[in-house]
Amino acid sequence: MGVTDAPSWLLSAFVxxxxxxxxxxxxxxxxxxxERVAQRWQEPERSFHNVRHVIDVLARVDELAQETHDPDVxxxxxxxxxxxxxxxxxxxxxxxxxEDETASAEVARTELSALGVPERVVERVCGLICNLRRHDAxxxxxxxxxxxxxxxxxxxxxxxxxxxxxxxxxxxxAHLPLRDYLEARIKIITKLLGxxxxxxxxxxxxxxxxxxxNLSAELQRLKTELAAxxxxxxxxxxxxxxxxxxEPRSPSTAAASGRRWEPTAGLSSRAAVAPAPDRVAVxxxxxxxxxxxxxxxxxxxxxxxxxxxxxxxxxxxxxxxxxxxRxxxxxxEDEDRGPRMGIERDPDxxxxxxxxxxxxxxxxKERRTEEPDESPTPARDDDLSTGSLFRPPPSLPRS
Numbered sequence: 350m351g352v353t354d355a356p357s358w359l360l361s362a363f364v365x366x367x368x369x370x371x372x373x374x375x376x377x378x379x380x381x382x383x384e385r386v387a388q389r390w391q392e393p394e395r396s397f398h399n400v401r402h403v404i405d406v407l408a409r410v411d412e413l414a415q416e417t418h419d420p421d422v423x424x425x426x427x428x429x430x431x432x433x434x435x436x437x438x439x440x441x442x443x444x445x446x447x448e449d450e451t452a453s454a455e456v457a458r459t460e461l462s463a464l465g466v467p468e469r470v471v472e473r474v475c476g477l478i479c480n481l482r483r484h485d486a487x488x489x490x491x492x493x494x495x496x497x498x499x500x501x502x503x504x505x506x507x508x509x510x511x512x513x514x515x516x517x518x519x520x521x522x523a524h525l526p527l528r529d530y531l532e533a534r535i536k537i538i539t540k541l542l543g544x545x546x547x548x549x550x551x552x553x554x555x556x557x558x559x560x561x562x563n564l565s566a567e568l569q570r571l572k573t574e575l576a577a578x579x580x581x582x583x584x585x586x587x588x589x590x591x592x593x594x595x596e597p598r599s600p601s602t603a604a605a606s607g608r609r610w611e612p613t614a615g616l617s618s619r620a621a622v623a624p625a626p627d628r629v630a631v632x633x634x635x636x637x638x639x640x641x642x643x644x645x646x647x648x649x650x651x652x653x654x655x656x657x658x659x660x661x662x663x664x665x666x667x668x669x670x671x672x673x674x675r676x677x678x679x680x681x682e683d684e685d686r687g688p689r690m691g692i693e694r695d696p697d698x699x700x701x702x703x704x705x706x707x708x709x710x711x712x713x714k715e716r717r718t719e720e721p722d723e724s725p726t727p728a729r730d731d732d733l734s735t736g737s738l739f740r741p742p743p744s745l746p747r748s
Contacts, residue, residue: 363380364379366421367464370425370461372464372465373465382464386429386460392434394436394521395434403427403431406500407427407428418492422474429478430477430481430500433452434447441533448481451479461474476493477496484497495550515567531574535572542564
C-alpha cells in the first residue's frame with residue numbers, strides 16, 4: 350500500500366498527534382515528516398509490517414484510549430515503533446529479525462525533536478517503543494501496557510484474517526529455508542503460549558481467549574508440517590559447531606584411513622590413543638604398544654583407574670607364569686586396560702571391573718606367598734657368626 354493509497358485521514362492523524370504532543374513546527378513540515386515515516390512502512394520487503402499494520406495498531410490504541418494517560422503520545426509511539434525493519438537472513442538467524450525497536454526509537458527521537466516536540470515527550474515516546482522489544486512493560490505503566498497489547502492484537506483476529514497474517518509473515522521470510530522458519534516460528538509461539546497472560550491492559554482482556562486459540566492451532570499446524578519434512582540430515586554449519594576429526598589411535602588404524610599416525614608426547618600410551626568422548630570412532634583398534642616418546646614416562650606404569658591403588662605396582666609381578674606363558678589373569682587385565690568405549694564408560698561397569706582387578710591382585714599375592722623363597726638371606730651387620738668386619742677382636746690371655 351503506497352502513501353497515495355492510504356486512507357485520507359492517515360497523515361491528518363499524524364499531524365493531530367504531533368501537535369497534541371507539543372510539536373511547534375509548521376503543519377506542512379509535520380505533514381512532510383508524516384509522509385517520511387509512512388514511506389518507511391512501505392519498503393518492498395514488508396509484507397505484514399507495513400502501513401496496514403500501523404493502521405491496525407492505531408485502531409487498537411483508539412479502543413484502549415480510555416485507559417491511557419497520554420493517548421497521543423502512545424499514537425506517536427505506534428507510528429514509529431517499526432520504522433526500522435529488517436528480514437535479512439543475517440539478522441533473522443541472530444534473533445534480531447523484524448522490527449528494530451532500538452533503531453526505531455532513535456528515528457523517533459531525531460524526527461520528533463526536529464518538529465519541536467518537547468524533550469520529555471520525545472523520551473517518553475522512545476521509552477514506549479523500547480518496551481515493545483520484549484513486550485514486558487511495567488504493570489503500573491498503563492500507556493506502555495496499552496501499546497504492547499495493541500501491537501499483539503492481531504493474534505486475536507478472526508481465523509480468516511489470522512490466516513492472512515500467517516501467510517504475510519512467512520512471505521517476509523520467504524528467503525529462509527522452510528525448516529528454519531518452522532523451527533523459529535514454533536519457538537516464538539511456544540514462548541507466547543507460555544505466558545500467564547498475553548494481554549495485560551484491562552480493556553484487552555477479551556482478546557486473550559481468541560489469541561490463544563489462534564496460536565494453539567498454528568502451533569499444531571507448524572509441528573505437523575515440520576514432522577512431514579522428516580529428520581534434518583543437513584550437515585552442521587562449520588561456523589556453529591566445529592568438531593575436529595578423530596585422530597588415528599594406532600598405526601594400523603592410520604594405515605587403513607590413509608592418515609599419518611603421530612604419538613602424543615607427554616601423555617601415557619592409553620591417553621595418547623584414547624579418543625575424546627565427543628568424537629569416538631567406532632571400529633578403530635586400540636594401540637598395542639606405548640609411544641616411543643612416552644615409554645619411560647611414569648604415567649605408563651598404570652591406567653588412570655588403577656594408578657592410585659597401592660597394589661598397582663604388583664600388577665606386573667604376576668603377568669607371566671614361571672614357564673613364561675601369560676596367565677589368564679594377566680590377559681584379562683590387559684583387556685580391561687584397553688580404551689573405554691560404549692558400556693565400558695558406564696559407572697556400574699567401572700565398579701565391576703575394579704572389583705575384578707582387586708580379586709586378581711589378591712590371587713597374585715597368594716601365589717607369591719605360597720611359592721618357596723629361594724633367594725639367599727642377606728647378612729646382617731650385627732651377626733657375629735658371619736665374620737663381619739665389625740666383629741670385636743678376641744680377648745688376649747692374661748700374663
